[in-house]
Amino acid sequence: MTEAHTRRALIVGASRGLGLALVEEYARRGVEVVATVRDAESEALRALTERFPVAVEHVDVTDALQISALAHQLARDQFDLLFVVAGISLAPVDEPASDIADDAFTRTMLTNALGAMRVVERLAALVPQTGTVAVMSSGQGSVANNTSGGFEVYRASKAALNQLMRSYAARHAAEPKTLLLLAPGWIRTDMGGEGAGLDIAEAIPPLVDTIEAQHGTPGLHYLDRHGATVPW
């Protein structure tokens, strides 16, 4: 993002957790934010709209019609950053993939892989060629780093997301946009749980610093919150 104009970010999946924290972090840095939720806006997000230039829109990333409606609603807008944060993890850490209920498998893939990519496909047009399209992946999406197992379907969904983003990047190789898959670390949220090693306040500022540092770097990068490349 450049300093010459009021910077704008569209953050998808911002009712709570990392998405909500990203809204606050960008707003504190002077960025105008459009934050999306799928249901009623949370009290915490509403409080941010009263303190900062934060607007709220609605989209469920598993609903292609809602994504199209959001694209239509925002058609006249431009964003320096589109950041798709929404994600779910439905199965216990030690459940083999073969034991998961079909519906839970489908919902995990629909949300974390297909839904995220549909948002990218439909909304990336709102990001100028100098801008950034980021998607929240996970270190668990790394095939190369999977020596411990666990969270098998969640891992698979983030690996699928990574692969789909590589295909997207290949199709858009001539464009100078910055494309990011981000692995923020294990963070205490509803998803991360109490046992996670990081709290939000530790993880989000370096993650945003990393996104800002990638400005003007064309192509797809899979990075941790400190900007180190994660092996595919």
Ligand SMILES: NC(=O)c1ccc[n+]([C@@H]2O[C@H](COP(=O)([O-])OP(=O)(O)OC[C@H]3O[C@@H](n4cnc5c(N)ncnc54)[C@H](OP(=O)(O)O)[C@@H]3O)[C@@H](O)[C@H]2O)c1
């Ligand atoms: N926490 C970690 O340790 C960690 C580590 C690596 C990556 N991540 C990734 O970071 C992202 C955020 O995780 P988190 O820890 O903040 O999780 P969280 O606290 O469980 O929050 C998940 C967010 O995603 C939204 N969401 C879920 N399904 C959605 C859908 N179909 N459409 C739109 N929004 C949807 C939720 O909205 P509702 O309130 O409506 O449910 C909520 O805002 C996820 O992609 C996750 O995989 C997290």
